Amino acid sequence: GNSVTQMEGPVTLSxxxxxxxxxxxxxxxYPSLFWYVQYPGEGLQLLLKATKADDKGSNKGFEATYRKExxxxxxxxxxxxxxxSAVYFCALRGQAGTALIFGKGTTLSVxx
Amino acid sequence: AAGVIQSPRxxxxxxxxxxxxxxxxxxxxxTVYWYQQGPGQDPQFLISFYEKMQSDKGSIPxxxxxxxxxxxxxxxxxxxxxxxxxxxxxxxSSLVAAPTEAFFGQGTRLTVV
Numbered sequence: 001g002n003s004v005t006q007m008e009g010p011v012t013l014s015x016x017x018x019x020x021x022x023x024x025x026x027x028x029x030y031p032s033l034f035w036y037v038q039y040p041g042e043g044l045q046l047l048l049k050a051t052k053a054d055d056k057g058s059n060k061g062f063e064a065t066y067r068k069e070x071x072x073x074x075x076x077x078x079x080x081x082x083x084x085s086a087v088y089f090c091a092l093r094g095q096a097g098t099a100l101i102f103g104k105g106t107t108l109s110v111x112x
Numbered sequence: 113a114a115g116v117i118q119s120p121r122x123x124x125x126x127x128x129x130x131x132x133x134x135x136x137x138x139x140x141x142x143t144v145y146w147y148q149q150g151p152g153q154d155p156q157f158l159i160s161f162y163e164k165m166q167s168d169k170g171s172i173p174x175x176x177x178x179x180x181x182x183x184x185x186x187x188x189x190x191x192x193x194x195x196x197x198x199x200x201x202x203x204x205s206s207l208v209a210a211p212t213e214a215f216f217g218q219g220t221r222l223t224v225v
Contacts, residue, residue, distance in 0.1 A: 034213055043202060043218040044155065089154060093214075099145050099157040099168055100204070100214055 002027040006090045006103035013080055013110050021075040021106045023064075023090035031092040033057075033066055033073040034100065038087045047075075047088070080110045114139055116217035118203050124223045125193050133188040133220045137205030143167065144186040145214060146178060147202040155202060161186055162208050193224045 007022040025031065035047040035057070048057030050066035050073065057064050062077045073090060090103040117136040125131050137144050143162045147155035148171075157170035161180035172178070175193075180186045190197060200221050204214035 032213075036216075044204075044216040046213045046215070049213050099160055099170060100155075101157070102154040104154045 002031065002092060002094050002101050004090050004092055004101055004103035006088075006106055008104065008106065010107040010109055013108070015082055015110055015112050016079045017110075019075070019077040019080045019084075019108065021088055021090075021108070023073045023075065023103060025071050025073065025090075025092050027071075027092055027094055029094065030068075031094050033064070034091045034093070035062070035064055035073070035075050036089045036091055036102075038089065038105075040086070044089065080108070082110050082112050084108060085110045116203055116205050116215050118201075118217035118220050120220060121218065122221050122223075124225060126225055127193055127195060129193050129224075131190045131193060131222060133190070133201050133203075133222070135186045135188070135203030135205075135217060137184050137186070137203070138215055141205035141207055141215075142184065143206050143208045143214075144180055144184070145204040145206075146172075146186070146188050147204065149200040149202060149219075151199070153199075158188070167208075190222075195224050198222060198224045 003026045032051045034049045036044045037047045048059040050057040053068035055066045064075045087105045091100045145160040146158040149155040158172040160168045164180045178188045200219045202219045204216045206214040
């Protein structure tokens with residue numbers, strides 16, 4: 001079945017450091033891939049998405065590229081801020097209308 | 113823009129009681145999903161509805177049931193509550209015809225004591 005594996009945290013960085021959170025997936029066909037962010041006490045917010053191979057999703061300085069050859073969708077940001085501290089979830093959707101499958105989440109903590 | 117609305121935001125119940133969580137999807141969205149997120153866990157899919165019919169079923173306990181009404185809002189009914197049911201319950205909505213992301217509500221935090 002479909003699944004998502006993402007690097008375990010917590011990830012602790014200093015402000016302006018480079019961020020990478022690894023995410024790999026297993027799926028049949030051509031899933032859509034997503035990164036969601038959850039701030040403390042909040043709901044899930046879509047950060048970025050990619051719906052086909054080689055697509056690059058980007059938002060708020062975050063980027064992720066859909067790599068079918070490596071079945072990966074790693075999240076990157078060149079310079080993190082304290083306000084980026086949150087839990088990040090990688091997710092996939094196998095077909096339109098089906099439920100999202102989430103990774104375990106990675107906690108990012110950025111200090112000034 | 114209108115978002116997914118969930119109510120109540122917080123709920124405290126005792127063991128063996130029942131609870132009803134409500135979800136109002138984004139207007140014109142035809143699909144609703146329910147997820148359960150335990151403390152420090154990833155969201156787990158419970159059940160989904162498309163056009164008022166159950167479309168998929170995940171790890172929803174038999175003590176739980178859900179339905180989608182004619183106005184597309186959905187309710188998750190939980191009976192014989194257990195301490196382990198304490199979690200954040202998310203509702204999400206989407207359009208089945210478009211391969212887009214699902215939009216999530218703020219969640220209902222259920223605490224069973």
